[in-house]
Amino acid sequence: MIEYSPLPKIIPGGNETMSDIYIQDSALKLSLCEGRMIVRNDSREIVEEIGLDEIENVLIFGQSQLTTQLLKKLSLKKINTHFFTDNGRYIATVDSGREENFTKQEQQAKAHFNIPFRTNMARRMLSSKVQNQMNLLKAFDQENLLDEEDYQRFSRALKQISLAESIHEMMGYEGKCAKSYFYFLGLLVPEPFAFSGRTRRPAMDCFNSLLNFGYSILYSFMIGMVRKAGLSQGFAMIHENYGHHASLASDLMEEWRPVIVDDLVMTMLGNGSIGQDSFAKTEEGLFLTREAQRLFLTALSSRMLEIHSYIEGDKKRYSFIYMVEMQIDSLIRAFAEEDPSVYLVSFTGE
Numbered sequence: 001m002i003e004y005s006p007l008p009k010i011i012p013g014g015n016e017t018m019s020d021i022y023i024q025d026s027a028l029k030l031s032l033c034e035g036r037m038i039v040r041n042d043s044r045e046i047v048e049e050i051g052l053d054e055i056e057n058v059l060i061f062g063q064s065q066l067t068t069q070l071l072k073k074l075s076l077k078k079i080n081t082h083f084f085t086d087n088g089r090y091i092a093t094v095d096s097g098r099e100e101n102f103t104k105q106e107q108q109a110k111a112h113f114n115i116p117f118r119t120n121m122a123r124r125m126l127s128s129k130v131q132n133q134m135n136l137l138k139a140f141d142q143e144n145l146l147d148e149e150d151y152q153r154f155s156r157a158l159k160q161i162s163l164a165e166s167i168h169e170m171m172g173y174e175g176k177c178a179k180s181y182f183y184f185l186g187l188l189v190p191e192p193f194a195f196s197g198r199t200r201r202p203a204m205d206c207f208n209s210l211l212n213f214g215y216s217i218l219y220s221f222m223i224g225m226v227r228k229a230g231l232s233q234g235f236a237m238i239h240e241n242y243g244h245h246a247s248l249a250s251d252l253m254e255e256w257r258p259v260i261v262d263d264l265v266m267t268m269l270g271n272g273s274i275g276q277d278s279f280a281k282t283e284e285g286l287f288l289t290r291e292a293q294r295l296f297l298t299a300l301s302s303r304m305l306e307i308h309s310y311i312e313g314d315k316k317r318y319s320f321i322y323m324v325e326m327q328i329d330s331l332i333r334a335f336a337e338e339d340p341s342v343y344l345v346s347f348t349g350e
Contacts, residue, residue: 021055021299024290026062026086032070055079057224059217061293062086074132080227082220086211088293089201089222093227098105101230107335112235120340121237122167126174126343128255130157133181136258140188140266153180167238185262192276193269202285209279209286212262213293215253217300222249222324229328252327255346260320264303312347 021031027042037055039048056295058074058081060066066081074081075095082093111117134154137146157177182198186207189195203209220348223246226233236247238254268274278292288296307317318326327344334342 014172019054020057020059020301022059022061022294023064024061024293026064029066030058030064030070030217032073034096035073037070039173052077053078057082059084059220061088070285071079078225078228081346082224084216084220085149086287088215088216088288089261091176093220093223095227097125099227099230100232104332105228105232105235107332108231112237117338117340118237119165119167119170121334121343123161124163124168124340124343124345125238125251125254127158128347129257130174130177131155132242132255132258133177133262136262137181137184137188138189139263140185140270145187146184150180150184153177161292171238173308181258183285185266189266190269204286206279206286207269207289210268210274210296211261213237213288213296214300214331217297218256218261219246219249219303221247222252225328226252226322229332231328231332252324252331254322259346260303264296264299269301271279271347275301278294310346311344314328 017206021037023039029040030045035052037050037052038046041047052073057077058079060081061084068299071081071094078095078099081094085091094302135153138151157173160173161170164173178286183196186195186197189207193205195207196338199205199208200210201212203212211287213278224232226246226248231248233246233248234241236251237239239245239247240253241247272327273295274292278289279286280289304320307319309315309317311322323346327346330342330344334340
């Protein structure tokens with residue numbers, strides 16, 4: 001299956017619409033011909049031709065084959081190719097590496113090793129996440145199942161994070177708060193999808209299966225945005241480096257998890273667009289079916305394009321994609337000026 005997701009790309013002089021291309025059929029073969037991506041089925045029939053200038057990212061789910069020539073051309077044109085398993089687990093990204101900016105990365109590395117700076121940056125990011133979690137619960141608690149004492153857990157966590165002296169201490173408060181958050185979400189979802197807490201891989205219930213899939217896509221999106229800005233994936237503010245984990249992308253997605261993924265999951269389960277028949281049980285856990293993945297990807301793309309107020313005190317409204325671009329620009333300025341207050345945190349109080 002080929003799915004298009006239109007994303008706005010800002011260029012000097014106006015807007016140009018680009019697309020993310022989702023490939024979900026493992027039988028498809030992708031090649032290059034005269035500056036176009038050619039998609040063939042297992043009978044070698046052409047099912048789609050897409051100009052490379054129309055593509056923002058390529059996301060491959062499963063075992064679709066790409067020719068070396070196509071991968072090279074995509075990299076040269078700075079089009080990221082993200083690879084996922086059939087069930088949506090992120091594997092890797094292929095790009096050209098030509099967008100790296102070593103001046104920016106030097107400032108980023110200095111910020112990473114500047115403990116007071118890093119601690120205050122982490123404080124801003126984690127506080128924004130907790131605030132957004134509380135706002136999401138209030139938005140979906142239509143029957144007032146949660147009382148003031150329940151919400152006080154989040155207020156206390158915000159206070160504790162504001163006074164914490166280390167990132168480790170902050171993450172302890174945030175982690176404790178997250179357990180309450182997911183417990184409360186389990187009370188607010190439709191009865192068939194009730195769950196008791198967060199399970200990652202494998203997911204033990206439908207809700208967590210959706211979260212895992214959505215977070216994996218959000219993670220790959222942030223990787224692309226970090227690469228585009230010329231920053232390093234490894235010098236983060238909250239997360240420590242380990243292996244090949246893109247820790248800065250993980251930092252940036254933290255405050256957006258409730259705003260983009262959790263909100264969408266709650267909405268789709270609430271309106272019935274995804275039901276219990278949207279999941280398949282395997283030996284590895286519970287996963288979305290191909291059709292449900294398609295529905296979710298389409299809805300997630302639309303959610304990213306929606307216009308909202310994301311900056312406290314700013315009357316202007318932005319898409320999530322544009323807001324993340326502004327956030328990363330502000331992060332680069334914060335590194336250069338050694339001033340954490342420059343970084344734009346998201347605000348979803350409307």
